[in-house]
Amino acid sequence: MKFTLINNLQKDSAMSLILKGFLVFILLYLISNILVMNSGFGISIEDISTTLFGNEEEYIDPITEATFLEFWHTEIFFIMMILLTLNAIFIRVAKRSRIILTNILMLSAVSSLISLPLAYYISDFFVNIYVLAFFTWHFIAIYVIFYSFWKLNAKSV
């Protein structure tokens, strides 16, 4: 991540353009992720509960443990790599509030990932925490993308 070493990103037009392109891709990923989750795993408390525990009235079987673990495993990897790279750009361009936003972004993402197995193995109450944390980290990530984009267009970084 050589961009962390460049003194003035705004003056380096090529690097600035590359990072803006990358931010667009992360934004597209986050929006697509919400849409795909909505049609598959679910993004509402009812839908996620149905996916995890099934629904006898509608003859829907619960997700198998192997499928659940594969989903969880994949989610962890994608989220960790996306947030590491996104946060590296954000830290580089932001001056104020970067510590607090990093904490909220990362803590909500970690909470969403921890609450998922807790919901599956322990109590369906954790589905509520998962949904809250899922939307929190997505919205903060989207804010961070727009903020970083704006700062990369500013006169000096």
Add this chain to the structure above:
Amino acid sequence: MQKAYKLSILYYLAFTLLLITSAVMLFENKIGFSYASVLEYYIGNEERFIPAKSSLGVLKIILPHIFVFGLLSMVLLHFLVFTAHRYKRNTIILIYTTFLTAILEMFTPFFILNGYEFFAYIKLFSFFVFLALVVYISWLLFYSITYD
């Protein structure tokens, strides 16, 4: 290193531990931690109606892992360059061992499929050594960030 970068790396380490936890749970659920269960998963069991895996099937499973193991190892190990462990002899050994165990963990199933059943032990051994090394590297980074 700036405080914000240190914070970001600490969270990355937390995600890494979560990834390892999920990997252990997934391995236990799909394969199992015994010699017999590893063999059964790859070469099948007629009495229990478990089909044998094909080489292509195994390749499809390990395909994303080739990229992920490489990327995860590279990201974690490259953070060591920013710590006091930079260019130490032990760090060089650690880098070699991490990549080698990752390769062994991924490719031993092909030997099992070709009749070398002993490689089931190596599969289990390399799986745990690789995860132990990732935890060890995470600990080195955590200690360096927190105390150095």
